[in-house]
Amino acid sequence: MGVIFKISSCKPTIELASRLLGQHLVHETKEGISVGRIVETEAYLSDDPACHASRGMTKRNQVMFGPPGYAYVYFVYGMYYCFNVVTAPEGVGEAVLIRALEPLEGIDLMFKRRPKIKRVEDLCNGPAKLVLAMGITKEHNGISLNQTPLFLEKNHLRKKEIVTTSRIGISEGIHFPYRFYLKDNRFISRK
DNA sequence: CTCTGGATTGAC
DNA sequence: TCAATCCAGAGG
Secondary structure, eight states: OOOBOHHHTTTOHHHHHTTTTEEEEEETTEEEEEEEEEEEEEEEEETTSSGGGOOOOOOGGGGSSSOBBEEEEHHHHEEEEEEEESSTTTTOOEEEEEEEEEEEEEHHHHHHHHHOOSGGGGGGHHHHHHHHHHTGGGGTTTTTTTEEEEEEEEOOSOOOOOOEOOOOSSSSSSSSEEEEEEETOOOSSOO
């Protein structure tokens, strides 16, 4: 097993969003291990209207206000969940949404968790898709990402360029350049 | 309590 | 282009 990628360094959320690119997300379950390389992220800042935490702490977003390095998993559109990494110091509600992964290990298990999917490219190329493929559930909301069973593993990013654009699927703060992805990577979400 | 819309996805 | 599906958050 590799070195854990810890978020405790307290770097700005924007910087962490790009630094998370290339890191591996690992989930160990009784069914087996699943690993995906992070290829697309989005930053959500405390003063940003699109951020769940921008209007203060609520029952749903409270883990965003906790210490960095924890998982914020929320329910959306009546049927999906999205996975975030809490990035700011305690008291500041910020996080990075993981939008896409390149499947690396446990690919058979990912297909098993997503029976209708035919192509590897479609397994984790969207925030709700990777949650399903990795076996992440609402029970993971609030857990530490610095330890098993769900954690980030350090990995060197190759020469691939990081592309910065505006975020997807929001109605406010649409112009902010808070979306990051690996150029030419075939596992990123639409657009 | 009621109402509205959502950090999405996949079918048509 | 749009339905599925249901809860969080805002307002009364």
